[in-house]
Amino acid sequence: FSSCFDWHADTKRLATSRNSRLEIWTGDPPRFQSRIDDVRPGTVRFSPDGTHLAVVDKLIVKIVSVGSGKAVATIDVAAEHATNRDSKQITSIDWRTDGTAIATGTNMGAIHLWNPTSGELIKPITTLPPNFPCNDMDWHPGEELLAVGVRYGLVMVVNVEGNQLAWSRKIHRDYVLAVRWNPSGHLLAAATAGGSNPARLVIWDRKGTEKTRS
Secondary structure, eight states, rough: OOOOEEOOOSSSEEEEEETEEEEEETTTEEEEEEESSSSOOOOOEEEEEESSEEEEEEEEEEETTTTTTTTTEEEHHHHHHHHTTTTOOOEEEEOTTTTOOOOEEEESHHHHHEOOOTOOOOEOSSSOOOTTTTEEEOOOOHHHHHHHTTTTEEEEEEETTTTEEEEEEEESSEEEEEEEOOTTTEEEEEEETTTTTTEEEEEEEEEEEEEOOO
């Protein structure tokens, strides 16, 4: 149905990306409300307060006001930093939980933090190995920790404030498809693709001690 979607914080609105258009659905169950035509969306993510959407188109992120449907800022990942010039597309994105920053990851392993109001670069994250595609990322709900799932079965947790690797774990030979902190932030779950090995779900505590594997 949709190549990508995200729920609003109120759980009653849904943003979907399909057929090169952005659609907003509301209600319970959700029904089509409006369409935004001036963006070509891929991945979409609501801001924590639900007032804006981050909309990905290859190496561009547009910050779109949910109220007006207009883009209020643009993040040009390719233009802002030299290390991104060879990157082909943004493969993961997430808002800081207070809405003051957006993290982007590319299929070439470049991760950067951006100001969603101005579209300006805050800083690059240099603790990850190059050319490791970033498949998914998730901000810790209360700390400056960014969990990143990459190719080759690797999960990495970065201390964003100090730009340091907090810990990393290799759990599979194939892709890590998703990483998610639980709401309290004391557990991190990661899911992998199957490929040549069985798919896995692994859960760690905040410090990287494994708690569950299936």
